[in-house]
Amino acid sequence: MLVKKLMRQNETYIFFVIVLLAFVIQARSGQFFTPNNIVDLASALVVPGLMAIGAFMVIISGGIDVSFPALASLSIYITTSTLLDMNYQGGMLLPIVMVCVLGALFGAVNGFLIAQFNLPPLIVTLGMSSVFRGFMQGALNSRQLATIPEGMSSFGTSALFVAQNRTSGLSSRMPVSFLILIVVLIIIFFVLKYTMFGRGLYAIGGNETSARRAGFNVWKIKFLLYVIVGVIASLAGLIRVCMMTQCHPTNMLGMEMMIIAGVVLGGTAITGGTGSLTGCMFGTILIVMVQNSLILMGIPTFWQGVFLGMLIIIGTGISAYQVVRANDPARKNLGRARL
């Protein structure tokens, strides 16, 4: 019974693909199942993982957000440059509070425009993405900040533990920020499962009118959603800057496509209403694995883009095909009859 249930879930297939890919990489490089490679992947997962959680929540609600990398870049740029000007010497608490407040503020702009005027989220976030970017580069005259406050860089380079590969002697640090990913994951998991807000996201994504009739406060849920996404994306931006120990304002722009692709790969319906956090994380892990293993697999530089693109098309194609199949009444009945 359990097996049957698992076989009908998208997550199971993604999991198999991940395992299969891991063995392919292992076979081609002999390096996949080494302690330091696993740690490298976990470290590379932190920022995309956090952003994927935000993107996932938006997609569940039937919307789409393409502004989160620009939003994160703006809040982290303001934070870092202000702290540098202040000659800030303290720890991580103030930077975290600052990015969260800024992220919530910018997210609230998105949320207000979408919830109040019922504008299409794609248009709003596409526009706001340009606004955030333009504000950063025009009004703030952003440039690369080669140094960041001491507290931030020591947080970015501090390690939970160091994984050592005995044969090659290479070592990799498991960043402390991995804990932030875990904490956010757990919080959002419970929010989605056990709160009115979380259930409301699924309800709105399924059918907004029905959700409203059922008594959900749609305005409040939508507004809050974009605020939360702004906070999570800004946290991810802060972590990226701390880990790189420098602030590059355009470094994250363009990440949104890969993040959304990962979420959709994980079985989240792009039309909203269905999808699981587990699937979202699996999809993101798959994308991060592929992005960080193309050289390990020995794929020539020229072919790497093609390979990534193909993965996205195939992955999202399967997901889209399943939606079509689920909506096809003839097939649905056929499926039932077989069961």
Next chain:
Amino acid sequence: MKKILALMMAMVLVFGVAACGGGSAPAPAAPAAPAEQPAESAPAEPAAPVASDKDESDWEIVVVPKDASNPWFVRMDVGVKEYAQKTGLNIYQRGTADIDATLQAQLIQDLIASGVDAICVVPVDPGSLEPVLKQARDAGIIVIAHEGASLVNVDYNIEAFSNDQYGAFIMDNLAEAMGEEGVYTTMVAHVTNASHNEWADGGVAHQKVAYPNMTLLEAEPRVESEDNGDIAYNTALELFKKYPDLKGIMGTSSFDAPGVARAIEELGLTGKAFTSGTGLPADNAALLRSGAVQSLTLWDPALAGQAMAALAVHMLRGLPVTDHLDLGVEGYTDLVFKPGSTTVLEGQGWIVINAENVDSFGF
């Protein structure tokens, strides 16, 4: 009341659009007509020197970098501003929000439509920019490029130095760090980027002649960093894991060597693996002092920007461009044509930065 208001707003909108459309419509039409005749002769040979008939104070010379926030081009902007102040001419830099070939093409089209006199461009993707630069030249605009030696539709392309020689110069630095032996590979921003690949080729050619104990990694002779420090870092992590005998990475983009250095440091390979490449002093001072990177090579983007602007002024004044041209900008006082080319001019503007002199540049 609401309906009347809506109607009025709609009318304002329509008139507004009509007014804008009316204003800009003749502009593209004007350069299109005379384009027919010069189009045929233009690509073959740079036009004979013709002085601009406008007053010098009416000239508008625009420098278009790859983007506006990369510190490399922020530095270029400093040089361009300085040159504008020195000459008192209308010369300024305008960049796109991020490094994107499409955005850059759009920006140049906008500049063509607004009727500037000269465009100095650092192309993101030279190949895809050709049609737009052709439009610019057909419209009578002087086009000067930097880091775009392969471009056809330009008046001239200025390089700070011969790309082969600069590549060899980076290789000398890398070889010194590596003790002139071991396996190495090359990193470029994109495999489509003209200059980076020519440097890498020059470096490899130089290694074959000068450092016989070094070998190029056959399986991955060239990797991409996409002008992104994080990608350079992750790529280097993979390379060192997959190829345990890899000892050096020759970087080209200003993000390569710092990103690779971060990977070397984290993997515990400091002193065992090495990198060299282009980089700005201020951004890399800590890396140079810690010994993660032994030396970086550079030319000054501020001077490159000034040289482009100076050549544009030189041409607008109708002066001839010949071998041994002196633009009055340091490192560009003896420009010579690249052998076999009538458009590519090369200077002698390279410098090396190490822990000792990193603080002496002021940028």
